[in-house]
Amino acid sequence: MGAILVIGSSYGSAKVNSDSMAPTYSSGELVFLEKIDAGETERGDVVFYRTANRYQGMPVLQRVIGLGGDRVRQSPGGPVTVNGKPLAEPYVKDGDPSGTTPAYDVVVPEGRLFLLGDYRANSYDSRYFLAEQSGSVAATAVQARVLDSRAGLLLWASAALLGLLAAVGGLAAGTVSWAKRRAVG
Structure with missing residues (x-):
């Protein structure tokens, strides 16, 4: 973020x-x-x-x-x-x-x-x-x-996108883990 x-x-x-x-x-x-x-x-x-x-x-x-x-x-x-x-x-x-x-x-x-x-x-x-x-x-x-060059902006945008994907992936994994624990318990 x-x-x-x-x-x-x-x-x-x-x-x-x-x-x-x-x-x-x-x-x-x-x-x-x-x-x-x-x-x-x-x-x-x-x-x-x-x-x-x-x-x-x-x-x-x-x-x-x-x-x-x-x-x-x-x-x-x-x-x-x-x-x-x-x-x-x-x-x-x-x-x-x-x-x-x-x-x-x-x-x-x-x-x-x-x-x-x-x-x-x-x-x-x-x-x-x-x-x-x-x-x-x-x-x-x-x-x-x-x-002059878009390279710096593209690097920042790539880092932001990867960070966002990692955050979404972590949230999804946490939700799945929570749902499994709740189903077992």
Whole structure:
């Protein structure tokens, strides 16, 4: 039962509702999520978050590009740089890291995240909110991280299923034993 509670409280899923994360995740695709605390977020994570003042309060999937204290820059047609180092972004759709936005150069406030979609020409992300704390989102808005691999989730689900089967088997054996003792006595 413990494994079931862990899975029920630590993992979830969501359906992708736009192409802003293409080609990594397509509209209509089901993604598996691992619930995390704000301090567990890392650069490169695809996170599931919600803010009241953006996207009509709907949850969004975007990739973490910058953490609190990072300087994030980009010139049109050039790579995104974090703290002066160009990011290797093989996940960006059509190899275009800039999309259609003008140049930007921001320092991410502490406790906040700079987030971008993988399909930069079709993502309404941190670049469009630069006037609001450098376009960043509070790290506490993150509800979960998308699992890159389903292997961990499958292992937990297998353990929960085996535990459940063992519990049912034990209950059945106990019931049969009780019934036999009662019939004899």
